[in-house]
Amino acid sequence: MDRIIADNLGKKYKRYSNRFSRLSEWITRNKYSGHTEQWALRRLSFVIRSGESIGIVGQNGAGKSTLLKLITGTTHPSEGRLIINGKVSALLELGLGFHPDFTGKENAAMICQMSGLSRSETNRLLPEIEKFADIGEYIDQPLRIYSTGMQMRLAFSAITAASSDILLIDEAFSVGDIYFQQKCLDRIRRFKDQGTTLLLVSHDMGAIKTLCDRTILLDNGQLILDGQSQKVLDYYNSMIARKTADANIRQTDIGPSRTITRSGTGEAIVQEIEIYKMDGEPARAFQVGEDVEIRCHVKFIQPVEKPSIGILIRDRLGNDVFGVNTHNLNKPVCLAKTEEPLWVQFFLKLNLGCGTYSVTVAIHSKDNHLENNYDWWDQCIVFQIIPNDSFRFSGIASLPLRVQIQRKNPWS
Template identity: 50%
Template sequence: MSQIRVTNLGKAYKRYPSRGARLLEWFVPGGRPRHQAHWVMRGVSFNVAPGEAVGIIGNNGAGKSTLLKIITGTTQASEGSVEVTGRIAALLELGMGFHPDFTGRQNVFMAGQLLGHSVATLQQHFAEIEAFAEIGDYIDQPVRTYSSGMQVRLAFSVATAIRPDILIVDEALSVGDAYFQHKSFARIRQFRDQGTTLLFVSHSPGAVKTLCNRAILLDQGIMARDGAPDEVLDYYNAVIARLESEQQIRELEAGSGKNSIRSGNQAAVIEAVEMLSGDQSSRAVQVGDPVRFQVDIAVNEDLDELTVGLLIRDRLGNDVFGTNTWHLGTSRQQLRVNEHCRVEFQTPALNLGVGNYSVSFALHSGDAHVANNYDWWNRALVFQVVPGSGCRAIGAAYLPILSHWSGI
């Protein structure tokens, strides 16, 4: 049974050409509508099962916050429906539920009651809330004297003082310091492992991959993707690049059976990629083997500069290593139309841990593919690292290491 069921959800705001048109519509209720409906979200449908962790991603203005506000009941939908089973704890906006002139202590009880907790329950858990927030004597000072990070500390502590059935977090943790973010993510993971359903909005790919087992991409108010976090985030990268330059997004089926996203304006294109061990093409190497990655390129327009990059990811889609010719100081200058060239990345020892990996390649100008993206080929090839002659180890990296004993 779904804990959250969203069906054909849409939200529209009224847009009036003038103040007079607004007044006429108010005072002449039987007349013709004098506004235009501005849809910020439409046709969104999905189910979330109990205990599932779902990341909501998308550009600013994509409808992420609107979606969460409708689910929590703070905003009404224009069409569609939301069915929720269980108690919700939500952290939607900085300071939401806090009064700036009340002390932190008073706001704990006020915000806690808005979440449905009794005064007796809040008194029972107050010491835990205060200890987790770690704001010291400021607990008895007005909230208007708090920094944004202190407000997040207290708001998160109140929202998570008692494990909810559903936890909704909307980017608020991004303003907290690194220490509290780490502490908060640990609590979120604890709740998730205990069966709490999680809806998490973030612009951090690492946070979404770490906390969530599913991701939903909203683009201009429409649900563009719903699937595994690494695949949805790959498509999101293509959406970001699309905003910078006109391009096509092509989905190709990679050898691994997963969707491979390719995007770019085709000013230069990748014709072929290869992984070599010695002089032989290879897709399985031992830990520490020397390898080379070759990229064959065709130039379709005159270019002042061309950067080639590669990115290695593990089987979960987490970034392991990436660099490009810009950072290596070897980018090409002044390329001409119809020119063909090859770039080769060499590593004397591929010190990756045992497992499966993918390699993505990009052609662009400057230091990043977001601007002037010519060709970005995600998961262009997949390879496997098998054990070598060294000691057994776990993890994504294999570090040369020795150990010895001595008396103390």
């Protein structure tokens, strides 16, 4: 079932140069125009089906929050069609719908009733909301004395107390402690299992990768990319790094579930990268804990002041496992001249769990690629980790450990 259908959707606002322009328009019945039109969204078309989990990403001002407001009905489109099939629950701006003089319990009851729940349903859910929010005696105190984290706890608990067909969340994980964030993630996963359609707006790429199979990228109010989350996030990551007009982003599909993204300004490029066993042979399968060498061949097209070369290992879901660069390792590279080659070797022990991993390599300045991104080559190598002859374990990290079992208490 199609839960949300957007067809050539657009939303514009009027921007007035001064406070008298609006009054002049009203007095002259729009014969005098004192505004300019600003499109927050333009020509958006997509379909979201029942049970899908969709991430929405984009830089500030891209139109993400405006899209959620259109879906919730708090504002209306200026053009196109938007069809919503099902009950919508939304956690948008922090504190929206709360009254600072009401207690936490009173605000929670008000949110439930605004969501369409009856008084009896609200009274039945209040104990569960109080338990999930876990703010103690503050539940009976006025909201004005709450911290932002406590407000977030109460808002999320009330909005998600009852299941809905569509759940919208806008930056819910930007406040609150790690413990409560994990509780939120667990509840969202439960809703996903029940078939709830999820739309998540977040700058937390980890949350998007964990919860969303599909992601929509917005920029300047337009849909730039709609597809598999890892592919879209790689493109978004490269788009953020693009600081100059001559930087470009290239994506190549090499399979049904793997897309290579490469971006950069081109002053320096990675000509070759390979993973070697310690006997000097290149390989794509390694045992747990095996020592390897990742060797990068870099070429400088133009002189670059103090470049940094780094690697990033990701798991099959695109989650960052380990990343490092020469800047963070205090291995500075002096001024690189034009056409000068450079070989960088990273020696490491692959203390990883069994599974598929990828290597990303980058050349940039300082400690990250957000400034002066010369070359970012994502998923340039995919390799496998297979079991060794030691103990079996679960997870993505093989940690050195020692176990001791005794029948008598050695500390007594």
